[in-house]
Amino acid sequence: MASAYTPGLKIVSKTLVEKDRKLPLLGEVRVKKGDKVKAESVVASTNLPGNVFMVNIANLLSIEPHEIKDFLKKKEGDRVEKDDIIAETTGFFGFFKSCVRSPIKGSIENLSTATGQAVLREPPIPVEVHAYVDGEIDDIYPNEGVKIKTTATYIQGIFGIGGEVTGLLEVVSSSPDAVLEKDDIKPVHAGKIIVGGSLVTAEALQKAIDVGVRGVIVGGYDAHDLKEFLGYDLGVAITGTEEKGITLVVTEGFGKIQMAHKTYELLKAAEGMKTSINGATQIRAGVIRPEVIIPLIVEAHDEQVHQGNNGMLVGTSVRIIRQPHFGEVAKVVNLPEKPVVIESEAKVRVVDIETTSGLKLTLPRANVEIIEE
Amino acid sequence: MSKTEITSILATDCGSTTTKAILIEKRDNVFRLVVRGEAPTTVEAPVEDVTQGVLNAVSEVQELAGRQILTDDGKAIIKPIKDGKGVDLYVSTSSAGGGLQMMVSGVVKTMSGESATRAALGAGAIVMDVLATNDGRLPHQKIQRIRHLRPDMILLSGGVDGGTKSHVIALAEIIAAASPKARLGAGYELPVLYAGNKDAQAEIKETLGTKVALDITDNLRPSMESENLMPTRQKIQHLFLEHVMSHAPGYPHLMELTDEDIMPTPGAVGDIMQLISRKKGLTVVGADIGGATTDVFSVFQGIYNKSVSANYGMSYSISNVFAEAGLENIMRWVPFEMDERDLRNRVKNKMIRPTTIPYLLEELMVEQACAREALRLSFDQHRSLAVGLKGIQQERTIGDVFEQTMTGETLVNLKDLNMLIGSGGVLSHAPRRQQTAMMLIDSFLPEGLTQLTVDSIFMMPQLGVLAKVHEEAALSVFERDCLIYLGTCVAPTGIVKKTGEAVLDYVLTKQNGDVLKGTVNGGELNVVKLAVGETAKIVIHPKRHYDMGNGPGKDFEGEVSGGIVGLIFDTRGRPFKFPTDNAERVKLVKSWYKALDLYPGL
Structure with a gap:
């Protein structure tokens, strides 16, 4: 039987989600294997080395680099307070001394007689890693972090803004093609993650921030509004560190695009449940897509847990991801082997599909994505 | 297996967007391209293993070639060929x-800093930043920058042999203080190359020594007047394989499948471009426009230069x-409103x-x-990088007094350019070859006579790496199946003051004795058919203010080569401007596209 590989976003009602939660540097793991954790729990912590300052002692004392050792008042590893003297000349009969003072509170990391420089480091910065999702500690990476597992509804978005947030889920738009407007957002949505339909308007997103909504999940977002919202035209899709007071997960793309029925129904079914979302997107080296994780309360991981992508076959559900008919859902009818000439005159491998409204189309295979079921 | 026994070769290129596979076979004693397959590159979850994309592309090759290449479980390549299955x-x-991402450092930004940049780019790397003693940043800012960027590798250079040491040691101290971590694989030390x-x-x-994986090679700028980039380039490629690739998702597996070291794509394309320049004795500008990056290569005065524009590409x-070029610059080429x-x-x-x-x-x-626009911006970057050495003393005679040039002038002179080569999906797979020719002309704005060519189906990277192990096969396929001759562009310099006024007269004498005469007007594009393999003598009489290379209004004689498109007279001027009135612009752009029969229904 003909089949083809095509990438697709993961949208599954129940799957085993595993999350590595690692420190940026080695540190201390604060939980043990088998522990049940909440999204807010601290699972590992460490101290990041402080910022480094360099002071050129030789220049400041007008001496040769190799001479600095004769004038040092501190040695490598010593702690210093701001304005402590690091090096000092003997002066003339004790007068007219020149000295070099520490610009920071911290420690002396290195003293170089080759360049005459001192490297000073500020005190360490504490860093904590949270669990991010409710679940169970599945594995420990000694001094690095943990692996958390949870059975959850899992939805990958296509693009997002903002980092990890957690809150109770509320579906605000009445249907997957409804636009999330300013008036839809109420003070009761504070602290929640809300769900819209085909688009969130710029005004609605601003109101969501104003009332304290933690996150928005929506089908589409206008690229022009994104530019206005960020204050710059996003060139390369690397996001997640924006501090806009909200996390946005876009499930379909830019513009007004109806949220996939399946996505909407899954979110609707999970209304009121604790949900973790992350808008971080990196569409290049080691691609990262935004995600929605809704942990399910189940004692054991049952056999329905979803695994893997089996490629595109006749009968596979797909979504059209480029004009014409962008956003529509269809079933694969046929996978012709030979390349076909399309309207733009490009000769490409195609797929025959039938949309839910009964429309029969032949499109490039690259312009559809599998909807995992 | 000896080279003479090899009859079937599989070569792949894992691009940032698409993995391309080609099958080459020896038939009637000649190596020819048989089929080509492609599949999306699989660096995205849940697959996150580049090998999967390779196997998918090979499976398409299998389907199209009608014979088995992969093992029954589809997880490996059958080698050597046996009973018509597999490849040799x-x-x-x-x-x-994201390719090889590097930071380079040199004592003086415009001297060792630039030499280090050229060495890294020549090895196929993307240069993320250049650290220099005089780059205007404070030490702690440089340290934060190193930590933030997390490069795959750092190249440290600076100081001529026998010169002062303290500046380059100070740079090393900054790198040591940053204690940089590698982008891929938390558990291994970052390679730092000292040159x-x-x-x-x-x-x-x-x-x-104790903080990073330090490697040392010859000084890349041993004296002010000389560069010695090859040892550094070779070391970078070696370290790329040993340290970086082995930690990328799926690469250890891919490395097991290949018979030779995996090469960075731009390095392989650069090798092929140099080979063309050397074999044909031509000055060459080549461009490979990918999904994430655009690489530009040039050989002028025998000097090879390469630039990588890391953020200009057609997908990622x-x-x-769009952001850098601006809406207006993109839309000026579009013959309708949006x-x-x-x-x-x-x-x-x-x-x-x-x-x-x-x-x-x-x-x-x-x-x-x-x-x-991506090609235009990338070529601008290339021009600013492909320069002579800066900081050297120039000898001048009295005759140079009125024609003084600075050190570090760009080597790229479009009037000297013989051949423009395009590669990359958008150029190689354009539905009509005229579209490729037009994109090359519009973005590079060649001057005088310039031959236009394109990589037929985007296989220069694969041929570049193949040339390392089997040059005969690579050259055979290159000549017969890879390079497509589009034609020659004839473009005088000079600004068109009034559309429709005569810019030049020409007399074209074909090999069969046919003589064609004509006049070409300002603001126009005209095409004269000249078939692939045909050459013709051309005599051009440019009008006053227009220059074909011999000076304004001076006659010009030369030889032009034919191609799929033919001889393209571009008398839109250099530089040329678009009308400010939108309706007029649309009308003009449509007339150009119509002249080349660029799109259906115009």
Whole structure:
């Protein structure tokens, strides 16, 4: 039987989600294997080395680099307070001394007689890693972090803004093609993650921030509004560190695009449940897509847990991801082997599909994505 | 297996968006391309293993060639060929996962800093930043920058042999203080290559030896007047394989499958471009426009230069092209009006779903407009990088007094350019070859006579790596199946003051004795058919203010080569401007596209 590989976003009602939660540097793991954790729990912590300052002692004392050792008042590893003297000349009969003072509170990391420089480091910065999702500690990476597992509804978005947030889920738009407007957002949505339909308007997103909504999940977002919202035209899709007071997960793309029925129904079914979302997107080296994780309360991981992508076959559900008919859902009818000439005159491998409204189309295979079921 | 026994070769290129596979076979004693297959590159979860994309592309090759190449479980390549199954040799290049991302450092930004940049680029790397003693940043800012960027590798250079050591040691101290971590694989040390003053090697070892994976090679700028980039380039490629690739998702597996080392894609394309220049004795500019990056190569005065524009490309980086070039510059090439909001959404949707292809004709036109701008911006960057050595003393005679040039002038002179080579999906796979010719002309604005060529199906990377192990096969396929001759562009310099006024008269004498005469007017494009393999003598009489290379209004004689498109007279002027009135612009752009029969229904 003909089949083809095509990438697709993961949208599954129940799957085993595993999350590595690692420190940026080695540190201390604060939980043990088998522990049940909440999204807010601290699972590992460490101290990041402080910022480094360099002071050129030789220049400041007008001496040769190799001479600095004769004038040092501190040695490598010593702690210093701001304005402590690091090096000092003997002066003339004790007068007219020149000295070099520490610009920071911290420690002396290195003293170089080759360049005459001192490297000073500020005190360490504490860093904590949270669990991010409710679940169970599945594995420990000694001094690095943990692996958390949870059975959850899992939805990958296509693009997002903002980092990890957690809150109770509320579906605000009445249907997957409804636009999330300013008036839809109420003070009761504070602290929640809300769900819209085909688009969130710029005004609605601003109101969501104003009332304290933690996150928005929506089908589409206008690229022009994104530019206005960020204050710059996003060139390369690397996001997640924006501090806009909200996390946005876009499930379909830019513009007004109806949220996939399946996505909407899954979110609707999970209304009121604790949900973790992350808008971080990196569409290049080691691609990262935004995600929605809704942990399910189940004692054991049952056999329905979803695994893997089996490629595109006749009968596979797909979504059209480029004009014409962008956003529509269809079933694969046929996978012709030979390349076909399309309207733009490009000769490409195609797929025959039938949309839910009964429309029969032949499109490039690259312009559809599998909807995992 | 000896080279003479090899009859079937599989070569792949793992691009950032698409993995391309080609099958080459020896038939009637000649190596020819048989089929080509492709599949999306698999660096995205849940697969996150580049090998899967390779196997998918090979499986398409299998299907099209009608014979088995992969093992029954589809997880490996059958080698050597047996009973018509499998291949004898498998090689690959890769730029997936963002390619090789480097930081370079030199004492003086415009001297050793630039030499280090050229060395890194020549090895196929993307240069993320250049650290220099005089770059205006404070030490702690440099340290933060190193930590933030997390490069795959750092190249440290600076100081001429026998010169002062303290500056380069100070740079090493900054790198040591940053204690940089590698981008891929938390558990391994970051490779740092030292290619500076040889007298400082002991101090560099002392400063960096215990903190990073330090490697030392010859000084890349041993004296002010000379560069010695090859040892550094070779070391970079070696370290790339040993340290970086082995930690990228799926590469250890891919490395097991290949018979030769995996090469960075731009390095392989650069090798092929140099080979063309050397074999044909031509000055060459080549461009490889990919999904994430655009690489530009040039050989002028026998000097090879390469630049990588890391954020200009047709999928992952298309939104950046849009942001940098601006809406107006993109839309000037589009012969219809579009709603700005709609256009922005379409561009961003391409960025987030990089593997999609334009189905509608209008979408193809917009993508080709973006390609023109991506190529133009990349070529501007290339020109500023392909320069002579800075900081050297020049000898001048009294005759040079009125024609003084600065050191570090660009080597790229379009009037001296013989051949323009295009490669990359948008150029190689344009539905009509005229579109490729037009994109090359519009973005590079060649002057005088310039031959236009394109990589037929985007296989230069694979041939570049193949040339390392089987030059005969690579050259055979290159000559017969890879390089497509589009034609020759005839473009005088000079500004067109009035559309429609005569710019030049020409007399074209074909090999069969046919003589064609004509006049070409300002603001126009004209095509004269001249078939592939045909050459003709041309005599051009440019009007006053227009220059074909011999001076304004001076006659010019030369030889032109034919191609699929033919001889293209571009008398739009250099530089040329678009009308400010939109309706007039649309009319003019349509007339150009019509002259070349660029799109259906115009």
